[in-house]
Amino acid sequence: MPDDAGGAVHSAPRGRLWLQMIGASREQWTAWLALVVMVGAVVLLYLSASLAVSRDPLLMPLDDTYIHFQYARQWAAGQPMTYYPGDPPTSGATSLLYPPLLALGYAAGFSGWSLA
Numbered sequence: 001m002p003d004d005a006g007g008a009v010h011s012a013p014r015g016r017l018w019l020q021m022i023g024a025s026r027e028q029w030t031a032w033l034a035l036v037v038m039v040g041a042v043v044l045l046y047l048s049a050s051l052a053v054s055r056d057p058l059l060m061p062l063d064d065t066y067i068h069f070q071y072a073r074q075w076a077a078g079q080p081m082t083y084y085p086g087d088p089p090t091s092g093a094t095s096l097l098y099p100p101l102l103a104l105g106y107a108a109g110f111s112g113w114s115l116a
Contacts, residue, residue, distance in 0.1 A: 064094050069115070072102030 067083075071093045074082045080100075081089035093099050105115045 067093055068095065068098050068102060071099035072106055072115075075099055075103035076106035 083092055
C-alpha cells in the first residue's frame with residue numbers, strides 16, 4: 001500500500017499492530033495481564049471466603065467500616081460523634097467526613113447494605 005509520497009508503507013504484522021497503537025511492548029502487556037489476573041484472583045478469593053462464612057452478602061474487610069457505620073447511626077439519631085447511645089462524644093472514627101455522609105443516608109431511610 002503506497003503512502004502519499006508514492007513509497008511503500010511498511011506495517012507491523014496484524015498480531016502486533018494493537019501493541020504499537022497503544023505503545024506497549026510484549027513484556028509490558030504480559031506484566032499488565034499478569035497483574036490483572038492476580039488482582040482478579042484475589043477478589044474472587046475474598047468474595048468466595050466472605051460468602052462462605054457469612055449470611056450477609058459480603059463482609060467488610062476492615063473494622064473501620066463498622067466503626068463508621070456505628071458513628072453514622074448515632075449521628076442520624078441526633079448524637080453526633082458518639083459510639084454508644086448516651087455516651088459522651090469521642091473521636092474514635094478515622095474519618096471525620098465519612099460518618100456524617102453515611103448519616104445522611106440513614107436519615108433518608110437507608111440502612112445496611114443499601115448504604116454501601
